[in-house]
Amino acid sequence: MSQRCVSRAAHTAFSAMHPSVPACYLVITLVLTMAAMQPALIALSLAGGLAYGCCAHGVRETLHGLRWQLPFVALVALVNPLFSASGSTELFRIGTRAVYLESLAFGCAMGGLFVAAALWFSAGTRLCPFDKVMALAGNASPVVALMVSMTMRLIPRFVRRGRQIATAQTVNARALRASDALRDRLQLTTTLMDWGMEDSLETADAMRARGWGAARRTTYTRYRFCPSDALALTGLISAGVILGVLAWSATAQYAFYPTMSELVAWWGYAPYAAWMLMPAALHVREERRFR
16 A cells, blocks of 8 residues: 555645654744744644644644643743843832832743643654654664654643543542642652653663664665655745744844834734644545545
8 A cells, every 4th residue: 555545544734745854844844833932923833733733633632731831821921020130111019029010911922832831742742653654764763763753742642641640639638728739739740750661661661561662673664755754844844944944033123121123014924824824724624635
């Protein structure tokens, strides 16, 4: 069976392309997301990640994830003014420390950036799953390929398990005081870390039992690099360079301190939004084509 026929069975974005194409898109998107500290660009990246999550994983599951993502944004926004007392618009004081609007806005932007990056890592497990990562770099560097695939899977797995632990705590204790809630959150984090370390040991033992690293292993690659893939890669890299210039221009013209710059309408937001919404649009197109 050809690569095209096999990959189209997934009916998702970039499913009919060589693994290098979605990998290139993910790398460029993550770099743009984590390097562009500008509210409008962060909001567009966040919207693109949410849109693809709703298409690929369902609206209910994606919105359910916001139960921990939005409180995290609020936490970062509230904590940042305590460590960075900078700005010109004082909102209130906590003892002798002033809380400024600019510091609060910067904290919100940092939290939103983290959530957007987490959403794109989660999207990466669907756009570029384990078999594609191994086909892309398995023969050249199997250890690196394995580490990349496991890292991409780590964040969504931690999110799912965090929800399971939080649900179990809620069932065991419906009415919690503030101190109890804080203690349970710390216990959740500890349990999650213990669970992750236990999984890593079990994975290492299972791989050793299967002979990983004992000898050079060969892999069967069913993906062929076609002229259409080369054209798609050229387009993605060219668009990524242009978007990088646009993101740098938007970030350089915006400042949080000492006074927040004013956000104005700009044509550069349109291609940036089109890039971030590309996976959701491709996913919808593939779903309609094979429906």
